[in-house]
Amino acid sequence: MAEVKLLGVWYSPANHRVEWALKIKGVEYEFIEQDLQNKSPLLLESNPVHRKIPVLIHNGKPICESLIIVEYIDETFEGPSILPKDPYDRALARFWSKYLDDKVPAVVNTFFLKEEQEKAKEEVCEMLKVLDNELKDKKFLVGDNFGLADITANFVGHWLGVFQEATGVELVTSEKFPNFCAWRDEYINCSQVKEYPLPRRDELLAFVQARARAAASASASTQK
Amino acid sequence: MRVKIALAEKGVAYESHEEDLFGGKSDLLLKSNPIYEKVPVLLDNGKPIVESNNIVYYIDDKYSPNPLLPSCAYARSRARFWADFIDKKVFEAGMGIWRSKGDELEVAKNDFIGILKKLEGAMGDKDYFGGDNFGYVDVIATAMTSWFHAYEVFGGFKVEQLCPKFGCWMKRCLKRESVLVSFQILKRSISVLSCLERCMALNRTGSVDSIALYTF
DSSP states (O other): OOSEEEEEOTTOHHHHHHHHHHHHTTOOOEEEEOOTTSOOHHHHHHOTTTOOSOEEEETTEEEESHHHHHHHHHHHSOSSOSSOSSHHHHHHHHHHHHHHHHTHHHHHHHHHOSTTHHHHHHHHHHHHHHHHHHTTTOSSSSTTSOOHHHHHTHIIIIIHHHHHHHHOOOOOOTTTOHHHHHHHHHHTTSHHHHHSOOOOHHHHHHHHHHHHHHHHHHHHHHHO | OHHHHHHHHHTOOOOOOOOOTTTOOOHHHHHHSTTTOOSOEEEETTEEEESHHHHHHHHHHHOOSSOSSOSSHHHHHHHHHHHHHHHHHHHHHHHHHHHOOHHHHHHHHHHHHHHHHHHHHHHTTSSBTTBTSOOHHHHHHHHHGGGHHHHHHHHTOOHHHHOHHHHHHHHHHHTSHHHHHHHHHHHHHOOHHHHHHHHHHTTSOTHHHHHHHHHO
8 A cells, every 4th residue: 555645636746846846755655536526535535624636644544735745745744845945935835826826716717717817817917917026037036046946837827728728818928027037948858857757738728728718618608 | 023023922022113003104114114015024234024913923033042933844834824815815805895785794704704714624623723822823814804893893893703713812812921011002003993984084095904914
């Protein structure tokens, strides 16, 4: 029986963050793909409060919430550090991670939800301005090493581009956000991504397009 | 308030600058926290750390006496989980009480009490969220209880009657000097109830979030 199990879904950026951290540390784990429309007893028992993925189960004990799981992995397993050693840099890493994680709903709403879409779009544009300012001439969000904040940035570095292509809603251009785009182009080609790949863009795109079509036809049929 | 409690628990001396969030934010605040423009901000040798949970974590990371977080990685992950839960759920549920009327108020009140019951479950049969000792989650949670009187007034209930274990924990925390002093400072400077009443006069705008962070 695997000592480390991960309950997740391949297409989730939160799930990917945890897999990335496990791979950086060289931890062997069993990935158990979940059906979020029909949640398993194991998931509900492991995360009774939020009932969400990802959940890491280590020696039978569940750890929930992707950023908390990544910190747990960093503290528990040997291997390259994911958080900086200096307390101030750690505070910066946690700040940026939370900032990025908090923007996920707004990004999803911008591309896929009709209600409150304009408000979500404003929030995402504001986020892009902040990142464009922060990422000028920077490869990593905090300090000189790849870490927690960069792992959390998987969503804006990869998924956001896929959402744009899937929906035709274009928010990010190199004219509007040159520093962000330069950072993103380097991010998806960096050694940490080459070594521990992001979900394949074509597969993610096909998945997102299919989900968007299903949602649109479900919405159309409820309006009839 | 969380930050003040944490600094007091660690015995760290500091200088406090009160911000007038109704009157206009200072240049120092806007420069130190340009993204959120909110309090609290800790300046440590001129370097800003923002967001109250993050600041408390930093204080615990940097100053070793009286650790607030447990030493075991799994227990630390549980502490972080509950601190995150408190941050995401308690304030919003409390504001739900303040914003609601009639049947909606009853629903909001039940939501709020349901959250406190979950927190009672997290504490188990221990005196604190930190087990036998006052810890990180206790710091995060106790600061929020400064708002509970206002929720009780608006909602027509008493926390200690509906969640007696949580009520006992609140009283236990108030006996700690770090918490008592912070609550007394808050009481002298501003009343949460009068803040909410002032916000009602401003048509319940986003100023409420500013006050929450001011008091937390």
